Amino acid sequence: MIYVNENFLKLQKSYLFVEIAKRVEEYQKNNPDKKIIRMGIGDVTLPLPKVCIDAMQKAVSDMANRDTFKGYGPEQGYSFLREKIALWDFQKRGVDISADEIFVSDGAKCDTGNFQELFDLSVKVAIPDPVYPVYLDTNVMAGRAGNLNSDGRYENIVYLECTKENGFLPDLPKEKVDVIYLCFPNNPTGAVITKDELKKWVDYARENKAIILFDAAYEAFIRDDSIPHSIYEVEGAKEVAVEFRSFSKTAGFTGVRCAYTVVPKECYGYTKNNKKVSLRDLWLRRQSTKFNGVSYIVQRGAEAIYSEEGAKQVRELINYYLENAKIIKDSLEKMGYSFVGGDNSPYVWIDAKMDSWEFFDLLLNKCGVVCTPGSGFGKCGEGYVRISAFNFRENVVEAMERIKNSL
Numbered sequence: 001m002i003y004v005n006e007n008f009l010k011l012q013k014s015y016l017f018v019e020i021a022k023r024v025e026e027y028q029k030n031n032p033d034k035k036i037i038r039m040g041i042g043d044v045t046l047p048l049p050k051v052c053i054d055a056m057q058k059a060v061s062d063m064a065n066r067d068t069f070k071g072y073g074p075e076q077g078y079s080f081l082r083e084k085i086a087l088w089d090f091q092k093r094g095v096d097i098s099a100d101e102i103f104v105s106d107g108a109k110c111d112t113g114n115f116q117e118l119f120d121l122s123v124k125v126a127i128p129d130p131v132y133p134v135y136l137d138t139n140v141m142a143g144r145a146g147n148l149n150s151d152g153r154y155e156n157i158v159y160l161e162c163t164k165e166n167g168f169l170p171d172l173p174k175e176k177v178d179v180i181y182l183c184f185p186n187n188p189t190g191a192v193i194t195k196d197e198l199k200k201w202v203d204y205a206r207e208n209k210a211i212i213l214f215d216a217a218y219e220a221f222i223r224d225d226s227i228p229h230s231i232y233e234v235e236g237a238k239e240v241a242v243e244f245r246s247f248s249k250t251a252g253f254t255g256v257r258c259a260y261t262v263v264p265k266e267c268y269g270y271t272k273n274n275k276k277v278s279l280r281d282l283w284l285r286r287q288s289t290k291f292n293g294v295s296y297i298v299q300r301g302a303e304a305i306y307s308e309e310g311a312k313q314v315r316e317l318i319n320y321y322l323e324n325a326k327i328i329k330d331s332l333e334k335m336g337y338s339f340v341g342g343d344n345s346p347y348v349w350i351d352a353k354m355d356s357w358e359f360f361d362l363l364l365n366k367c368g369v370v371c372t373p374g375s376g377f378g379k380c381g382e383g384y385v386r387i388s389a390f391n392f393r394e395n396v397v398e399a400m401e402r403i404k405n406s407l
Helices: 006-010 016-030 050-062 079-093 108-118 133-142 195-208 247-251 279-290 296-303 308-335 356-367 393-406
Strands: 102-105 125-129 157-161 179-183 211-215 241-246 259-262 268-270 276-278 339-341 347-351 384-388
Touching (some): 050 296, 050 308, 079 296, 102 279, 108 259
Parallel strands (some): 179 211
Antiparallel strands (some): 102 259, 268 276
16 A cells, blocks of 8 residues: 555645746636736746856866766765855954855755754744745644644744734744744845844744744845855854755856855754764765756856856846836826835835735736735735736836736
8 A cells, every 4th residue: 555645635725836826827818818827936037147157158168078077976066166155255354154064965955854854853844924835844844733724824933923013023932832834034024133133043943942944045135234145154053053045046157057155164963862962974974965056057056146247137137127127116106005125135026905916916906917825825914915026127117007007
């Protein structure tokens, strides 16, 4: 008898973005001549920075020469990229992260989903609400979440509510937890966190021997100097935090696939006999077993952003999307909608003044514009929608005109 992992059956109805795609496909079938403007999923639209293209083209040539050809690479990533990451993303900001604490991967989504494999099923997990679905769903798949309650929440998960009342920043849990997921700049709300606010979480983790899984995929959008780019800017964070970064939104690598995870040597978990175990060593073992590394060509492309010209081109890319976000915000303000995000983030979180999916259908059917229903991110997302600034400028302008003229 082939028994299935019944935890998969505990997942809620469908993955959020699958349901969105289904509704958009149905609309397009019924309106074949209507141009749809997609402002829902966070996929980039602009071409890769020229420095990345040049570097990858050279790397392709390397693969055509027996003296420079590369086969399997190191599972942790080539040292040429890890050393640049350590220098540019951390050491230049006064943060002591070394290359051997960096693990290059094919996506932050994969890493944030896979890292929970290192933990026992008994650990108590705290997840923000609203939240990027991968954090929750992978814990459900693992069997850590328990059964789904009638209110749409899982019995063994601690939900950290992010609401208008608390500025969409989660409060510290009232009960002891072991694993805490945080994402800043936040997906989906666009909220950001100050260093002092982040220190409260680091202090909590140190006091309770907990671990923070800190998703910083949108770090490149931070323009406010008071906002930390890394959790490791907080004293003591290296003992209790793992950080995830991505080249997807930073340099437009959504279709190329490259990211990295930082697991400091000081970061430990524990056996049930209270023996300390290096999480870095466990992650290395996991990656060595299950992952064959990111291609040489892609890693050369990622390396190229770590130069003066590369940094300039990436900043221009990010500025383009931030200007899109400003256009969205200015339009919404004139229409009388309240919202957060869009200043240090590509996402604008809008109070829809109605059911999330109802507003989604309204925008789709009346305007031909796709957003993301907030309820798909959790109970606290009900009544909100997320609009993404990842699009061409002309599409953003047209979308906001359609909304203004139709609602």
